Amino acid sequence: MALFITDECINCDVCEPECPNEAISPGEVIYLIDPKLCTECVGHYDTPQCKEVCPVDCILVDPEHEETQEQLMTKYEGLMAQG
Incomplete structure (x- = not known):
């Protein structure tokens, strides 16, 4: 399952650099996780x-x-093949 960030997010910026698939990005209000990139x-x-x-x-x-x-x-594996 992919993960998601709830509205309890405080925009502390610590999650984004930890994601090896670059699935986390800043949204308008809180950070967002792209389910197409999230492999947990x-x-x-x-x-x-x-x-x-x-x-x-x-x-x-x-x-x-x-x-x-x-x-x-x-x-x-698909993400790694894409480079």
């Missing part, structure tokens, strides 16, 4: 790095983008 760090780390550094725990699993570990790994 599968292929890079054991745990989602954005969740590890978030001081307010506002990054959750996105129920609208459910994916298995296998699907996340396939997405990761």
